[in-house]
Every structure is written in C-alpha cells, then in structure tokens.
Amino acid sequence: MTALGPTQIDQLWLEHPDHISWLHAQSSALWQFHRASLQPDGTFATLSASGRPQANSMQELHATTRLIHSYALGHAGGEGDCQDVIDAGMDLLWNRHRDQTHGGYLWAVGDTGPTDTRKLAYGHVFVLLAGASAAQVGHPDANRLIADATEVLDSRFWEPQYARFCDEWAQDWTPFSTYRGMNANMHGTEALLAAYEATGEVDYRRRAGRILDFFLREMAPASGWRVPEHYTEDWTVDPAYDGDPMFRPAGTTPGHSFEWARLLLQYWDLAGRPSDDSPRIARALITQALNDAWHPTQGGLFYTLGVDGKPAISDRYWWPVTEAIGALASLIRLERMPEDEQWYRRVWDFADRHFIDHTHGGWFHEIDARGAPTATQFFGKPDIYHALQACLYPALGGLSRPIDTLRAARPFDS
Secondary structure, eight states, rough: OOSOOOOTSSGGGGGOOHHHHHHHHHHHHHHHHHHHGGGGOOOOOOOOOTSOOOOOOOHHHHHHHHHHHHHHHHHHTTTTHHHHHHHHHHHHHHIIITTTTTBBBBBBEEETTEEEEEHHHHHHHHHHHHHHHHTTTOHHHHHHHHHHHHHHHHIIIEEEEETEOOOEEOOTTTOOOOOOOOOHHHHHHHHHHHHHHHHOOOHHHHHHHHHHHIIIIIIIHTTOOOOOEOTTTTTTTTTTTOTTTTTTSSSSSSHHHHHHHHHHHHHHTTTTTSSSSSSHHHHHHHHHHHHHHBBTOSSSSSSETTTTTSSSEEEEEHHHHHHHHHHHHHHHHHHHHHHHHHHHHHHHHHHHHOOOOOOSSSSEEETTTTTOOOOOOOOOOOOHHHHHHHHGGGOOOOSSSSHHHHHHHOOOOO
C-alpha cells in the first residue's frame, strides 16, 4: 500500500478508503496552509514558498474570489476556521474591488486604493463563482453579490449575437482592445454552472451550454481536439496572438482541455445526462492533451503548444497536473476504463513527488527541467484553488453539485 492508494490495478483508487482518506488529508492541509493569507486587517496576502505572508499588498480579483470559493467548500464539508476567510473575502469584494462609481470590479487593489483599474471578464466570472459558493453555505451577502455580478456580466460582457463573453474594458467602460479569449469563457462556464447550482435559475445553465457548444463542438474538433485560445473581435481564431505568459500565452494550453472536459461532464450531468456525445468529446479532449503534453521521459505536462501541436513552452506548472487529475477522475466515475485508472495514478504519483511540498505545506507552482521547484513565472504559493479541487473533487463521487455533496457528507467534521 502506498501513501496514495492500493497498488493493485484492479482496485480503483477512487473506491478505496485509503485513497479517499489521503485526499481528505491533503484538502485539510491546503486549507490550513492558506489560512495564513488572511491578515489581521481583513485583507489577504500572497504566501511565500514557506507559507509566510509576503510584503506585497496588491490583491488581484481572481485571488480574492478563489479564496472565497475554496473556503466555502471547506465550510460546507465541516472544515474548521473557514468562515472568517469567507467573510473577509466578501467584504473585500464589495468594499474594495467593487467600483462604486462606474460599477463592476477592479482587477487589483492595494493598501491605498486601486492598483489596476481594468474590468476583465476573467475576474468578473470569478466574482459570480464566489457569490454562488458563498450562497450555498448561507452567507448573508451572497445574493446581492450574485445579482450584481450577473447584471454586470449581462450588460457589459455578454455578447448575445455570439453567446460568449467579451474580455476587457477600461474602468469607465470604454473599450481599449478588441481581444476575445477562450479562458474567460471557460471560467465563465464554471461560474454559470455554479450559479445554476446555487440558484436553480435555468438561464445560467443554458448560457453555459451555448459557450460549451462553440468551443467544444465547433472549435475543438476542427482544431485536432486542441481548443484555440485567442480570437479577434468577430470570434475568428487569431493564431498569431502572443499576450502575457501567465493568462494569455501564445498557442494552445493543454491544461485548459482538461478543465473543459470536466466542465462539459458537469454540464451534461446537470442537464440530466442526455443521450448526446458529451462523454466522447470529453474523452477526446483529455486523450489529445495527454498525448500532446505529457513529458515522455520525466512526466509532468508542458504548458503550451505551438500551432504545429508541438510543445512551445516546455515549463511544467502545477495547475495543468491538478486539472488532469480532476478530468481523469470524472472519466473514471463515468466509464471505469483501465487506462483512465493508470493515468490517474501516474499523474497523482507525479504530483506527490514533484509538486506537493511535504516539508512546508502547499504545492510548488513550477518545476525546472530536472524536476526541482523553481520560480520564474510564479513566486511563492499564491493559489489554493487548483490544488484544492484536485484533492477534493475526486473524493466526492459525482460529476456536479460539489457543495451539496460536501454539505450532506460533512467529511471534515472533527
């Protein structure tokens, strides 16, 4: 028996109590590690590699919202000391990130006020996710946040002629680019499904379905099951686009294929598991991403591919590995195929050896060519969201309704 689960291939890790207990322990360890983000004044700090708050007071919108979502998951499951993180995050969103003059939410704020006043769809969909997760654990301010985020997304970002979100505005809602992107729409799908689960309002689910149809039923099969990332104003693929290396790298990003596959299966489950091709599409995305991006000798996943489908940025980050875990767990829950179990074990083994910091806690965010932790793109350990979901979602036993499942089972009650 390993620390992760049984060694016999005929025994699924997801059905073995040792593996589920290990996942639960990893989830609790992440909540405990990232609680240090909460500062005495009610703000959040990013964490160093050892888990100490860093002296950078800037807080980005996606970081605030992801902490709310992550600790709402903990609160639902019975993990202790989650409520104060949720409360602080909700206060920061409403009173610091929210633009009380023009509406919407500012990308970054600091001790003395805004530090980046752009209005990004990527950040706004995470506001909706935070509101939906907070609502499911009964936070008193959640409904107003959902209503406000929904209104802004609907009036400023949703393009009904395309059934997709546009990307960015200046603080006063004047345009400064014509960029259109896949990433904001992928996380928009995540947020819309969470809002549907929180409110029962079917329009959220319908919009998610329309986004999924474009990217996964139109663009992905036409592109060799690699989802194009970047588009022009009329949603024509822009293969020459080269933005910032963190949020908008050139080429395609295999890690996003895993996220899309999991979200497609979540949508399909919430829609009543209709007799369509969603499972086949999810499998095609996952298979292509593993074939393209898994390092053939060292393991881990290359960050981006060029237009030729070959690795472009060969750096290996933690988040594509976490998303592969979640996607493979969904396939195993659905179809129980031996090759999915083999991949699930292989990816977890790599994460355990290279990304989980067994000394200080948390996950390393990137490794170098030798497989050792490094810091070129990410400094410290600023994120809980990806690693937590990799540890938490596979243990829940379903494709959707994670907070409902946690609230019913309360696996982290002491």
